[in-house]
Amino acid sequence: MIEHLTTKETFPQKKEETKTMADSLQQAYQKLGLSKAVLEFALKQEAALQERFAAIDRVAEINQMKVLAAMQKNRVSEIHFAASSGYGYNDLGRDTLEAVYADAFHTESALVRPSIMCGTHALTVALSGNLRPGDEILSPVGKPYDTLDGVIGITKTPGSLAEYGITYRQVDLLPDGGFDWEGIRAALGERTRLVTIQRSKGYATRPTLSVARIGELISFIKKIKPTVICMVDNCYGEFVEPLEPTDVGADLCVGSLIKNPGGGLAPIGGYIAGKKEYVDQASYRLSCPGLGREVGASLGFNQSFFQGLFLAPTVVAGALKGAVFAANLYEALGFFVVPNGSEARHDIIQAVTFGKPEGVIAFCKGIQAAAPVDSFVTPEPWDMPGYSDPVIMAAGAFVQGSSIELSADAPIKPPYAVYFQGGLTWYHAKFGIMMSLQKMLEAGLVTV
Numbered sequence: 001m002i003e004h005l006t007t008k009e010t011f012p013q014k015k016e017e018t019k020t021m022a023d024s025l026q027q028a029y030q031k032l033g034l035s036k037a038v039l040e041f042a043l044k045q046e047a048a049l050q051e052r053f054a055a056i057d058r059v060a061e062i063n064q065m066k067v068l069a070a071m072q073k074n075r076v077s078e079i080h081f082a083a084s085s086g087y088g089y090n091d092l093g094r095d096t097l098e099a100v101y102a103d104a105f106h107t108e109s110a111l112v113r114p115s116i117m118c119g120t121h122a123l124t125v126a127l128s129g130n131l132r133p134g135d136e137i138l139s140p141v142g143k144p145y146d147t148l149d150g151v152i153g154i155t156k157t158p159g160s161l162a163e164y165g166i167t168y169r170q171v172d173l174l175p176d177g178g179f180d181w182e183g184i185r186a187a188l189g190e191r192t193r194l195v196t197i198q199r200s201k202g203y204a205t206r207p208t209l210s211v212a213r214i215g216e217l218i219s220f221i222k223k224i225k226p227t228v229i230c231m232v233d234n235c236y237g238e239f240v241e242p243l244e245p246t247d248v249g250a251d252l253c254v255g256s257l258i259k260n261p262g263g264g265l266a267p268i269g270g271y272i273a274g275k276k277e278y279v280d281q282a283s284y285r286l287s288c289p290g291l292g293r294e295v296g297a298s299l300g301f302n303q304s305f306f307q308g309l310f311l312a313p314t315v316v317a318g319a320l321k322g323a324v325f326a327a328n329l330y331e332a333l334g335f336f337v338v339p340n341g342s343e344a345r346h347d348i349i350q351a352v353t354f355g356k357p358e359g360v361i362a363f364c365k366g367i368q369a370a371a372p373v374d375s376f377v378t379p380e381p382w383d384m385p386g387y388s389d390p391v392i393m394a395a396g397a398f399v400q401g402s403s404i405e406l407s408a409d410a411p412i413k414p415p416y417a418v419y420f421q422g423g424l425t426w427y428h429a430k431f432g433i434m435m436s437l438q439k440m441l442e443a444g445l446v447t448v
């Protein structure tokens with residue numbers, strides 16, 4: 001009977017119940033070292049963000065259904081979670097996972113492997129598989145992510161594409177962040193074989209590209225040279241919008257599974273999704289010419305890849321809420337934040353500029369103190385190989401270096417900006433940001 005299904009309690013709760021709940025929340029945070037002053041300030045910021053958060057949830061809902069539909073269409077089943085070993089011939093789970101990725105990204109094909117070691121490796125495989133001596137790469141969006149300098153040979157590096165006679169050209173964005181259409185037209189030459197478009201700003205100062213802007217850029221390029229391969233470095237962008245670059249003309253989309261699409265569960269891996277011809281070419285580089293995608297045991301990783309992809313839209317939504325929350329919190333305190341508190345989001349990275357090293361260090365200490373793993377360690381700036389200034393990093397991750405998990409890093413140099421991203425749940429992202437403010441407060445760098 002219907003009466004049995006209804007509850008006697010109704011919402012909104014009575015005043016006393018609301019108060020008890022607020023007390024419990026404060027006690028829970030107090031136990032973790034968060035002061036009442038920071039909590040109250042943060043809750044005020046959060047209250048003003050409900051509309052933003054609702055929009056983020058809506059995108060997550062769309063993407064959740066997209067992923068679910070891809071899984072149902074490919075009849076994902078328990079058998080696909082079984083491990084293969086050795087050569088990995090006829091690995092049903094691996095092949096089905098790749099079909100699911102291809103459907104989720106609306107592409108002909110995808111390569112999703114634990115043997116792709118990181119995002120840089122996925123990009124390297126896609127580039128070197130599809131380029132031949134004499135070809136030229138064009139980046140129409142400025143210099144790509146730092147780790148690609150060595151891959152392409154922008155800086156002289158053993159084994160780079162430059163050593164194989166593949167050249168590189170770059171057209172910078174205009175000072176206002178727009179595309180240099182005429183510069184791009186002029187740079188598209190006879191030898192241009194592949195155009196690489198980085199969606200996220202990464203650790204640069206340019207704006208992140210929306211999927212719509214990527215689409216405009218690709219149409220412009222294809223009109224001039226239809227045969228060129230348009231590849232998008234999709235790192236940090238997956239599931240931030242309802243569409244992916246492959247929905248707006250990208251021939252290849254490449255990313256890391258220890259960022260957005262792994263949903264925090266993938267312990268390693270990368271993906272390359274796109275036109276079959278180009279994904280196949282990449283597979284001959286990942287394994288061997290003639291063997292391609294037929295080999296490559298999944299070693300038991302399939303379940304975490306499937307489950308991680310399933311959770312990814314929700315996890316990305318939590319990370320996005322954290323980024324928006326941080327932008328508003330620190331903007332309200334007078335700090336320069338990129339993107340700003342009200343801008344539309346196209347990736348999960350947030351930058352906050354503190355103007356002095358103490359701010360960066362206190363922020364990172366707060367993020368570390370909020371971690372589920374290694375919360376007891378104190379991050380300190382150190383001279384990391386390959387960097388000209390000391391770098392401080394905060395990460396207490398289940399998967400080493402995973403940046404879909406709450407993490408922050410910063411070079412100790414002007415303007416003393418910290419970049420942070422991730423958070424497997426919104427609550428954890430929120431707590432990390434509140435703890436960063438707590439440490440700033442304790443260091444006497446802010447008042448709330």
Ligand SMILES: *Cc1c(COP(=O)(O)O)cnc(C)c1O
Pocket residue numbers: 118119120121145147198199200201202233235236256
């Ligand atoms: C992270 C990232 C990469 C490289 O990925 P790794 O997994 O660190 O090798 C490349 N491009 C962008 C935009 C990234 O954010």
